[in-house]
Amino acid sequence: MTTELGRLIARRIALTGPISLADFMAEALGHPRLGYYRKALPVGAAGDFTTAPEISQMFGELLGAWLAERWLAMGRPSTVTLVELGPGRGTLMADALRATRGVPGFHAAIDLHLVEINEQLRALQGPALAAYEPTWHARFDDVPEGPLLLVANEFFDALPVRQFEKTARGWTERMVGLSDDGSLRLALAPGVSPFASALPDAPVGAQAELCEAGLALASAIGERLQRFAGWALIVDYGHDGALGASLQAVRGHRGADILDRPGETDLSAHVDFAALARATGGPTFGPVRQGDFLRRLGIAERAKALKARATEAQRATIDAASARLIAPDQMGTLFRVLAVGDDRSAAPAGFSDTPSD
Numbered sequence: 001m002t003t004e005l006g007r008l009i010a011r012r013i014a015l016t017g018p019i020s021l022a023d024f025m026a027e028a029l030g031h032p033r034l035g036y037y038r039k040a041l042p043v044g045a046a047g048d049f050t051t052a053p054e055i056s057q058m059f060g061e062l063l064g065a066w067l068a069e070r071w072l073a074m075g076r077p078s079t080v081t082l083v084e085l086g087p088g089r090g091t092l093m094a095d096a097l098r099a100t101r102g103v104p105g106f107h108a109a110i111d112l113h114l115v116e117i118n119e120q121l122r123a124l125q126g127p128a129l130a131a132y133e134p135t136w137h138a139r140f141d142d143v144p145e146g147p148l149l150l151v152a153n154e155f156f157d158a159l160p161v162r163q164f165e166k167t168a169r170g171w172t173e174r175m176v177g178l179s180d181d182g183s184l185r186l187a188l189a190p191g192v193s194p195f196a197s198a199l200p201d202a203p204v205g206a207q208a209e210l211c212e213a214g215l216a217l218a219s220a221i222g223e224r225l226q227r228f229a230g231w232a233l234i235v236d237y238g239h240d241g242a243l244g245a246s247l248q249a250v251r252g253h254r255g256a257d258i259l260d261r262p263g264e265t266d267l268s269a270h271v272d273f274a275a276l277a278r279a280t281g282g283p284t285f286g287p288v289r290q291g292d293f294l295r296r297l298g299i300a301e302r303a304k305a306l307k308a309r310a311t312e313a314q315r316a317t318i319d320a321a322s323a324r325l326i327a328p329d330q331m332g333t334l335f336r337v338l339a340v341g342d343d344r345s346a347a348p349a350g351f352s353d354t355p356s357d
């Protein structure tokens with residue numbers, strides 16, 4: 001049994017032919033009424049997955065300190081557009097802003113903008129961030145121009161990717177078509193893809209992904225930073241330009257088939273940080289491993305401070321959360337952090353010259 005959205009996608013394919021995986025993903029996540037990110041409350045223990053800010057307040061606090069330090073490095077502009085892409089429950093930004101209350105002039109300078117398509121999540125972000133009077137947008141391009149500080153955690157992985165396989169003919173795109181029984185199925189397009197020129201040389205059998213939406217967004221962010229000054233911090237699971245097919249489906253904290261129950265299943269792909277960094281066109285730092293980044297920002301000291309006024313049970317929770325965020329076998333290595341800025345003269349905090357790989 002598929003979903004109403006699955007039937008709509010099958011009908012579209014029956015009418016106009018196979019669609020790219022990127023088109024499928026855009027529909028499955030973003031369909032105005034039935035898309036996964038339009039209706040579900042996906043983030044959190046009760047949703048399909050949990051995220052770093054939901055694991056511990058330390059994550060948002062340390063990212064807040066990073067943003068405030070960058071504002072100081074920018075020369076304390078009297079107004080700065082602070083943007084979060086995909087703020088989820090608003091937890092990261094609420095923690096970041098609470099932790100930076102003591103930075104003289106920072107909060108007075110902030111004009112907060114949230115880029116979010118999910119109405120239910122907007123309804124949670126409102127109360128969490130009411131004191132900062134945020135403005136919401138469906139797209140980054142609608143955010144007013146000016147000096148910029150931007151943060152995005154687990155946002156780029158939700159943007160649609162195309163998938164390719166190298167055949168004897170060349171790079172060929174994996175498409176979503178129909179089986180004889182009318183159900184959705186994956187199949188390679190017959191000809192060589194016009195995107196082949198954007199893909200590297202690779203042996204037959206290799207797989208690759210291309211996230212046009214992510215690269216276009218990175219390019220738009222880079223262009224803003226160069227025109228108006230500022231910094232962006234992008235955190236996500238991903239790699240540094242490796243080939244492969246990473247698109248995955250998760251429903252109720254479990255793996256699922258990519259084509260299974262569109263609209264009820266989360267789809268995400270590993271972020272190609274090398275491609276993202278190139279697309280920004282500006283000075284970039286990293287990607288560094290999340291574990292290294294948080295350690296350099298002082299997660300151990302922050303955990304110690306929190307534990308000093310905690311109960312024994314709370315101390316155990318703080319230790320477990322730290323481990324989850326930084327341990328190599330948990331989020332510490334898979335998750336990467338990339339900074340994009342307007343100045344390549346010195347690495348920002350967390351991006352020391354020590355190689356992270």
Ligand SMILES: C[S@@+](CC[C@H](N)C(=O)[O-])C[C@H]1O[C@@H](n2cnc3c(N)ncnc32)[C@H](O)[C@@H]1O
Binds near residue numbers: 092153
């Ligand atoms: C995986 S969640 C991460 C939430 C939050 N950053 C966190 O770390 O908990 C992705 C967020 O991006 C939003 N989102 C997904 N696709 C989007 C799009 N195309 N435009 C705007 N927001 C989007 C989702 O609704 C959600 O708030």
